Amino acid sequence: xxxxxxxxxxxxxxxxxxxxxxxxxxxxxxxAGTILTVWTATIDLGALNLIVALVIATIKASLVIxxxxxxxxxxxxxxxxxxxxxxxxxxxxxxxLMDFYTRxx
Amino acid sequence: MSAEIAHAHEHEHARAxxxxxxxxxxxxxxDLEQQEETEKLGMxxxxxxxxxxFGALFTAYTVYRSLYPEAFMLASSHLDWKxxxxxxxxxxxxxxxxxxxxRAAQTNKRNLMLVNIVLTALLGATFLVVKYxxxxxxxxxxxxxxxxxxxxxxxxxxxxxxxxxxxxxxxTGLHAFHMVVGLILMGWVFVKAKQGHFTPQRYIGIEISGxxxxxxDLVWIFxxxxxxxxxxxxxGPAH
Amino acid sequence: MSSTTHTPPGQSREAHASAxxxxxxxxxxxxxxWKSWLLTVDHKRIAxxxxxxxxxxxxxxxxxAVLMRLELATPKGDVVDAETYNRLFTMHxxxxxxxxxxxxxxxxLGNFLVPIMxxxxxxxFPKINLISWYIxxxxxxxxxxxxxxxxxxxxxxFYTPYSSTYSNSQVAMTAIGVFITGFSSILTGLNFxxxxxxxxxxxxxxxxxxxxxxxxYATALIMVLATPVLATTIFLLGLERIFRIGIFDPxxxxxxxxxxxxxxxxxxxxxxxxxxxGMGVMSELIAAFTKKRVFGYSFVxxxxxxxxxxGFMVWGHHMFTTGQSPYASMVFSVLTMLVAVPSAxxxxxxxxxxxxxxxxxxxxxxxxVAFIGLFTIGGLTGVFLGIxxxxxxxxxxxxxxxxxxxxxxxxxxxxxxxxxxxWWPKMFGRMYPEALGRFAAIIVFVGFNLTxxxxxxxxxxxxxxxxxxxxxxxxxxxxxxxxxASILGVGYLMPMLYLPWxxxxxxxxxxxxxGAKGLxxxxxxxxxxxxxxxxxxxxxxxxxxxEIPHAPKFVERPEEESKVVR
Numbered sequence: 068x069x070x071x072x073x074x075x076x077x078x079x080x081x082x083x084x085x086x087x088x089x090x091x092x093x094x095x096x097x098x099a100g101t102i103l104t105v106w107t108a109t110i111d112l113g114a115l116n117l118i119v120a121l122v123i124a125t126i127k128a129s130l131v132i133x134x135x136x137x138x139x140x141x142x143x144x145x146x147x148x149x150x151x152x153x154x155x156x157x158x159x160x161x162x163x164l165m166d167f168y169t170r171x172x
Numbered sequence: 173m174s175a176e177i178a179h180a181h182e183h184e185h186a187r188a189x190x191x192x193x194x195x196x197x198x199x200x201x202x203d204l205e206q207q208e209e210t211e212k213l214g215m216x217x218x219x220x221x222x223x224x225x226f227g228a229l230f231t232a233y234t235v236y237r238s239l240y241p242e243a244f245m246l247a248s249s250h251l252d253w254k255x256x257x258x259x260x261x262x263x264x265x266x267x268x269x270x271x272x273x274x275r276a277a278q279t280n281k282r283n284l285m286l287v288n289i290v291l292t293a294l295l296g297a298t299f300l301v302v303k304y305x306x307x308x309x310x311x312x313x314x315x316x317x318x319x320x321x322x323x324x325x326x327x328x329x330x331x332x333x334x335x336x337x338x339x340x341x342x343x344t345g346l347h348a349f350h351m352v353v354g355l356i357l358m359g360w361v362f363v364k365a366k367q368g369h370f371t372p373q374r375y376i377g378i379e380i381s382g383x384x385x386x387x388x389d390l391v392w393i394f395x396x397x398x399x400x401x402x403x404x405x406x407x408g409p410a411h
Numbered sequence: 412m413s414s415t416t417h418t419p420p421g422q423s424r425e426a427h428a429s430a431x432x433x434x435x436x437x438x439x440x441x442x443x444x445w446k447s448w449l450l451t452v453d454h455k456r457i458a459x460x461x462x463x464x465x466x467x468x469x470x471x472x473x474x475x476a477v478l479m480r481l482e483l484a485t486p487k488g489d490v491v492d493a494e495t496y497n498r499l500f501t502m503h504x505x506x507x508x509x510x511x512x513x514x515x516x517x518x519x520l521g522n523f524l525v526p527i528m529x530x531x532x533x534x535x536f537p538k539i540n541l542i543s544w545y546i547x548x549x550x551x552x553x554x555x556x557x558x559x560x561x562x563x564x565x566x567x568x569f570y571t572p573y574s575s576t577y578s579n580s581q582v583a584m585t586a587i588g589v590f591i592t593g594f595s596s597i598l599t600g601l602n603f604x605x606x607x608x609x610x611x612x613x614x615x616x617x618x619x620x621x622x623x624x625x626x627x628y629a630t631a632l633i634m635v636l637a638t639p640v641l642a643t644t645i646f647l648l649g650l651e652r653i654f655r656i657g658i659f660d661p662x663x664x665x666x667x668x669x670x671x672x673x674x675x676x677x678x679x680x681x682x683x684x685x686x687x688x689g690m691g692v693m694s695e696l697i698a699a700f701t702k703k704r705v706f707g708y709s710f711v712x713x714x715x716x717x718x719x720x721x722g723f724m725v726w727g728h729h730m731f732t733t734g735q736s737p738y739a740s741m742v743f744s745v746l747t748m749l750v751a752v753p754s755a756x757x758x759x760x761x762x763x764x765x766x767x768x769x770x771x772x773x774x775x776x777x778x779x780v781a782f783i784g785l786f787t788i789g790g791l792t793g794v795f796l797g798i799x800x801x802x803x804x805x806x807x808x809x810x811x812x813x814x815x816x817x818x819x820x821x822x823x824x825x826x827x828x829x830x831x832x833x834w835w836p837k838m839f840g841r842m843y844p845e846a847l848g849r850f851a852a853i854i855v856f857v858g859f860n861l862t863x864x865x866x867x868x869x870x871x872x873x874x875x876x877x878x879x880x881x882x883x884x885x886x887x888x889x890x891x892x893x894x895x896a897s898i899l900g901v902g903y904l905m906p907m908l909y910l911p912w913x914x915x916x917x918x919x920x921x922x923x924x925x926g927a928k929g930l931x932x933x934x935x936x937x938x939x940x941x942x943x944x945x946x947x948x949x950x951x952x953x954x955x956x957x958e959i960p961h962a963p964k965f966v967e968r969p970e971e972e973s974k975v976v977r
Binding site for chain 2: 635676
Binding site for chain 2: 164
């Protein structure tokens with residue numbers, strides 16, 4: 068008797084196989100992102116350096132999560148779980164930095 | 173990684189199965205789909221805990237970086253970004269081979285799967301070897317955080333640079349530990365794959381091992397720019 | 412059975428079924444010997460293993476408290492010296508929090524009941540369940556060894572730089588013990604989350620779940636999200652201690668306040684790990700002993716989630732006096748007010764459930780009613796502490812100590828005892844002696860209040876915590892407090908004696924001695940290893956009292972000897 072799951076497994080019987088081009092595409096995007104990260108780090112953008120680095124890293128991470136980790140093809144529950152961790156780290160950052168950044172106000 | 177129940181009266185779990193034979197499901201599950209979805213969700217939940225685990229270190233890093241930006245940039249320039257960058261590429265390739273090994277399981281290509289697993293493990297080992305050399309050079313330069321730290325090398329920012337290195341070693345050390353666990357996991361995956369445990373109908377074990385491996389890669393994707401490239405625009409990429 | 416007639420505890424109608432149960436196999440008789448217990452993967456046996464271990468640690472932590480109250484009975488330091496006293500309160504805190512309170516309801520009642528309440532045969536990962544018990548035991552043994560070899564004197568909060576640089580006690584070893592134990596919590600939380608998502612019986616939608624499950628789910632969320640941060644923090648502390656890396660050392664720019672941020676990021680949600688399961692038990696007890704559906708079911712369900720989520724955003728209220736930015740403090744203060752709201756919602760709803768209910772003041776109900784009052788006091792005093800101006804006055808005084816004992820002991824331990832008594836017949840097939848149970852509950856209530864109410868007063872008058880001596884003027888209330896502690900001790904000792912006694916000499920219990928609703932009351936007491944005899948389908952709401960009662964349908968007929976009571 069099937070449980071009332073809120074997900075439909077991609078591989079209940081037939082696995083959802085991604086085309087090779089997807090994997091290679093993501094791979095080259097990741098390599099390009101790495102090169103971009105190193106290059107932009109050598110340019111002085113002031114406060115933007117950190118933001119640019121984080122944006123590139125986040126894009127790379129998203130590619131790994133969505134494609135290599137198959138989250139794009141997984142259930143909504145897996146989506147939520149994969150997002151939760153990052154959201155909670157951001158929360159930890161935000162409230163901690165809230166203290167340090169406002170001390171000088 | 174699979175959580176098959178070792179019930180007192182249960183038979184042992186499956187070895188190689190002839191094609192078309194449905195693998196047995198653990199006693200407390202209704203069917204294979206429920207079991208596999210559960211195992212996948214379990215690994216994702218575990219990864220959430222790992223995100224929080226590393227996240228706390230990232231928080232410490234962010235706080236100290238915002239307190240001592242110059243010290244951090246100066247200290248970061250003492251790290252070898254070329255080795256760090258090389259390691260980043262090594263891990264990215266290993267994520268590719270990991271994904272390929274799962275795809276090989278899905279498409280019933282056992283030898284391709286085994287090759288990719290071995291490649292993944294070799295790349296992981298390469299990463300660790302590079303890290304060993306990095307650590308060794310830090311040790312030789314008296315940059316290990318602790319009483320032996322060479323404060324003078326950083327001028328006015330000496331003490332705070334030591335904090336940078338504390339964080340560097342804590343974060344990369346913890347990451348390296350996870351990599352070691354990943355290698356052991358690859359060993360298990362290899363053995364199971366060789367036994368024919370992973371078929372297109374049932375490959376959850378290698379899939380969730382892959383999730384773990386990709387996660388270790390993810391952490392490094394953030395670690396690399398934050399630790400190695402911090403001061404590149406100020407001090408130039410140093411050696 | 413009729414839903415309005417009161418079935419006296421112990422006098423089940425299935426006397427013949429209970430007699431027959433001696434021959435049938437239960438989870439307790441399914442395999443004998445050390446190995447069948449120490450290598451079990453049955454969630455019910457693991458729950459019993461936890462029950463024994465946490466009771467043991469409760470005694471250890473309690474002994475430290477006894478020594479502390481003995482010292483504090485008089486203003487002078489005449490029982491122990493300052494150094495020893497520091498170690499006593501530190502070990503009391505560590506043992507009680509990490510080895511009793513955090514695991515208690517989840518690891519004992521949660522482990523036992525979560526699969527049964529959702530109609531499953533076991534948790535999602537039974538082997539991980541067993542591993543988490545072993546991790547707990549290892550962490551506990553390390554802590555025991557530390558206690559024997561001198562203890563730690565930093566306070567359970569391990570504030571740096573004292574703990575990282577200046578303390579002469581075994582901080583690193585304690586850090587290792589706590590670090591290891593954290594994984595027990597993480598794995599339990601992981602197991603519960605996945606189980607509740609994936610293993611509910613057909614028909615058991617989220618809003619048909621017992622509120623105990625909602626509470627366990629919210630608790631598990633916190634365990635999974637917060638405990639890893641503690642692990643990292645303790646890991647850094649250990650590195651600092653062993654390798655002197657300098658991360659929290661102020662002489663080189665390290666920030667002790669950062670340690671506090673990281674520490675309290677876990678430790679505030681941790682208090683919700685401790686109280687939420689108790690609230691879950693409360694919903695079950697109130698429903699069962701008013702024979703009514705909990706008022707405002709969805710509000711109570713959502714409030715568990717709200718507490719879990721909001722609880723992550725208030726930790727700075729432990730740091731108002733540390734030099735934290737006043738703007739950050741304001742934000743934390745406002746959110747602290749906010750997190751009290753869902754808790755209050757629960758209290759209102761439980762109270763509203765009592766209205767026109769068919770109330771039975773059994774032992775569990777006595778504990779439940781006590782919880783409502785004591786949690787109100789504890790919770791409200793928490794709100795007082797969340798106001799910066801008040802906190803500046805009472806931070807680090809006995810006001811704080813009284814506040815958290817009201818929520819942790821007056822509420823949480825009461826809930827644990829109430830739940831233990833409520834589900835005791837289910838777990839062991841025996842009733843405890845009801846008269847003794849009620850008597851003990853009253854003793855506990857009196858003893859508890861006598862111990863901790865005076866502490867609010869002396870705290871507000873300025874008596875600081877963590878000192879073994881104090882000014883003469885606080886003498887009378889401290890003496891009262893110590894006297895109360897001895898009464899409380901007697902109250903706790905009683906169940907520790909009559910509960911094991913009941914295992915052999917208690918009245919045999921049938922499947923549903925309380926006449927309560929819930930899947931656990933449709934199966935035998937004690938249950939069989941696989942919990943249910945066949946697949947379970949649920950087609951009614953939770954707490955469906957007052958409707959025509961019918962048990963969940965079975966696909967197969969249960970065996971004759973274990974006929975289930977309707």
